[in-house]
Amino acid sequence: MKAEDMALIFSKLILNPIIRSQILDLFKKDENGKLIIENYIDAYIKGEDINSVKYKILKNILEKGLKTFAGDNYESAFKEYLKDSYFKKGLISVVRGLGYFGVRKPFVSGSPFLVVWDVTYRCNLRCKHCYANAGKPLEDELNTEEAKKVVDILGNAGVVALAFSGGEPLMRKDLFELIDRVKDYDMQVSIATNGTLLTKENVRKLKEHNVDFIQISLDGLKETHERFRGIKGIYEKVVEGIRNVVEENICCAIATTATKLNYKDVPKVMDFAEKLGVNYFMLYNYIPVGAGDYDIDLSPEEREELLNMLWEKLNNETGKKCKTAFLSTAPYYSRTALEHNKHYLATHFANVDLDGNEHLKSLANFIGGCGCGRFYLSLRANGDIQPCVFFPLKLGNMREFKDENDFLNFWRENKVLNDLRDRDKIEICGKCQYKYVCGGCRARAYSYYKDYLREDPGCILTKKLSS
Template identity: 25%
Template sequence: MYAVWELTLACDLSCQHCGSRAGEARSGELSPAQALDIVDQLADVGVREVTLIGGEAYLREDWLDITRALVGRGVVVGMTTGGFALDAARVQQAEDAGLRAISLSIDGIGQTHDAQRGRKGAYDAALAAARRVAASGIHLSVNTQINRLSLPELPALARLMAELGADDWRVQLTVPLGNAADRADLVLQPVDLLDLFPLLAWMQQTLLEPAGIRLRPGNNVGYFGPYEEWVRYQGAEGAHYSRCGAGEYALGIEADGTLKGCPSLPTTAYAGGDLRVTRLRELLTREPLRRLAERTVDDLHGFCRTCYYAEPCRGGCSYTAHAWLGRPGDNPLCIHRALAFEAEGKHERLVRVEPASGRPFDHGRFEIRVEDLPARDAPTLAGVPLARAAAAQPSDGGAHSVANLRRRLRVL
C-alpha cells in the first residue's frame, strides 16, 4: 500500500493549478505527537511507501523527524516539492534522514513555469534544487503538469530532463480542481489528447529512452488506445492500464489527519475519517474508503458505461472524473474516447456551467457538449506549430511571450 501525506498546507509558491489552494497552513494541523502516531498507524497496516507533499512539506518544522520515523519503520520515503527554498542544507538533511527520492515540479521553460507557479525566480530555483538533488544520493524525478501552457513546451522539457540527470519524468493532466477550477481556459480539452498522446509516444522513443529516462504518466493520463504500450509501459507488448487504486492500494492524508483514498479527491465528497480519532486499520474497512475500491462496471455512466474497456478501466482516474462531472465513473479526458469521437468527425467539449466555491480541492460543474471536429490546416500544440515545438531546446526560453502569459494568467 502507498500513501501520499500532506504535511502542511503552508507553501512558498502560489500555483495556478494547485488543487488544494495551498498557501497558509490549515487550521488544526497535526501536532508532532499526532504525526508520529500516524507514522505508526501507516506502518502497522503495511504501508511500504510514503510521499510527503504540501503545500510545501519542508515548511513544517518537524518534517525531518517524520521522515526519520517513517524510515525507522521500514517505509520508503519520497517528497514532491516546488523546490523554491530547497537549498543545499535541506537536501543534505533530507539525505541524512533517509529520504529516498525527491520529485521537483517543473511546468514549463523559464517564464512559463514562473507564471504557473506565481513567483518570479521559481524556475531558476527549481533547476538549482534539481541539480543539488542529482548531485546527492537522493533519486531525482521531475513532475510536470500538462496544460495549455506547458503542452507546447513538453519536447523542450524532455530535453531538460537529460540535462538535469533525472531518472524519470512524471506527467499528469491539470484538472479543474482548486485553483485550476477557476482557470478552465488553462486545462486541456478532450480533443487536445489527439495531439498529446502521439507527442508523448514520440518523446518516449526519441528523446527519453535514448537518455535512459523513464516516462511515468500519472493515473489521469490515459487510457488504452494505440499509444498505451509506449506512453505508459515503454513498449511492453500487451501491457495496459488497470483502474484507479484509490482506497485499495493508495491513500491520501491531509495535514489535519483527514483520510482519503487519494490525495487529490475532493475532501467533502471523499473524506474517510480523522486519523486523530479513529485508527487507520478501522477506517480502511469503512464505506468512504471502500466505495471506490469496490466500484464495478455497474457504477459507470455515460460513455464509460458502454466502453469496450469498461471492465479493466472502471472509468479511469476518479478525481479527474469527479472534478469535471461531479462524480466518478465517466472520464472525458481519455484518448480511446477522443479517437472514437474523431472517427465520427466529432469531439467533446467541456463547458463550465457553475463556478467552484473557493475551498481546497473544490470544483465547479461542467457539461459535455458534442460538436463537429474543427478543421485544422497544420498540426499545433495549444496553438504553437508542432514542428517548432518538437525542435525546441531548454535554452530557447519557452513557447510563450511575457505578454501572452500575462494575458492568459494575469500574474507576474
C-alpha cells in the same frame, strides 16, 4: 496452457472461502509481534519447509501466481526480489488483498501501496493551478504527536510508500522527525516539493534521513514556470535544487502539470529533464480543482496530442530508450501506449515492455489504469482522507482511527472506495475495451459533474462511446 486460462484457475483457487480464511490468518502476529506471513516468506526465500497448512497455501499461491503472471523459470529471481524490503512489503499487501477482495480486475491491494499526505498547506509560492489552493496552513493541521500516530497506523497497516506533499512540505518544522518515523516502519518515503528550498544543506539532510525519492515541480522553462508559480526569479532556484538532488544521487523526478498554457512546451521540459540527468519525468494530469480554473484544462484532442508526444519521446524513431523514464498520471496513457504498441504497458509507476510475453500481458488488466481507491489514497494536512489529492471528497479522518485495524476496516469497507474499484459501475468508461487498463480519471469526473461514476470528459473516446 494460456496465461488467461491459468489466471482463471488461480482466481477460482482464491475464491474458495476456506482458502481466503487461511490467507487472512497469515496476518495474525506471533509471540514476538511479527506477522506470520513475514516468517513464512523468510522461510520461502531460504527454501525451508514448514509443516503448516497456512504455509503450504501461501507457497502454493506464490508459485501459481508467479507461473500465471510471469511464466516458468522465474522463482530464483523472485526470491532475490523478496530480499528487498519494499518488494516484500508490496507482496504482503498483495496477499492481504487476495484475502480481502479475491482476484479482482483491476486488482485491489490489502492496504494502499502509496499514501500521498499533504503534510502542511503552508507554502512560499502562489501557483495558479494548485490543487490544494495552498498558502497558509489550516488551523486544524495535525500536530507532531498526531502526525506520528498517523505514521504508526499506516506503517502497521502495511503501507509500502508514503509521499509528503503540500503546500510545501519542507516548510513543516517537524518534517525530518516524521521522515524518521516513516523509516522506522521500513516504508519508502518521498517528498513532492516546489524545489525552491532544495539547498545543498537541505538536500544533504534529506539524504542523511534516507529519503528515497524527491519530486520537483517544473511546469516549463523560465518564463512559463514563473508565470505558473506566481513569483519571478524562482526558476534558477528550482533548477539549482534539481541539480543538488542529482548530485547527491537521490532518485529524482521532474513533475510537469500540463494545461492549455504550457502543453506545447512539454517536449522542451522533457529534453531539459534528460539533460539534467533526473531519473523520471512525470506528466501530471491537470484537474481543475483548488486554485485551478476549468478554462485552462486541455480538450480531449489536446490531451491526445500531448500523450502521443509523450509516447514519441519514450519510443523515438531510432528505437533508442531515453535515459530518463517518462511517466504520466493520466490513466489514458496506458491506452495510448497500447494503441501504438500492443506489447507495451504504461502505468503511473513504470513502463513495462511486455515483449510478447503472454503471461505479462495477462497482468495488464490487473495493474493498469487509475490507482485511486485500489493502490492509492491521499491525506489532507488535518487528517482528512480523500481518494486522491485531486479528488476533494472527504471519506473520513485519521483522527477517528484507534489503530491499524480501524484503518484496514475503512480501506476494506468504505462505500466510495468500493465503488471506485468496480469499473463496470462507471458510465461510458465501463463500456470501453480499455476499462481495466485505464478506466478514466475519477477525479476529473467528480470535478466536472460532482459524480465520480460519470464518464471522464477528458478522454477522446468518451464522445465515440456515448454516441
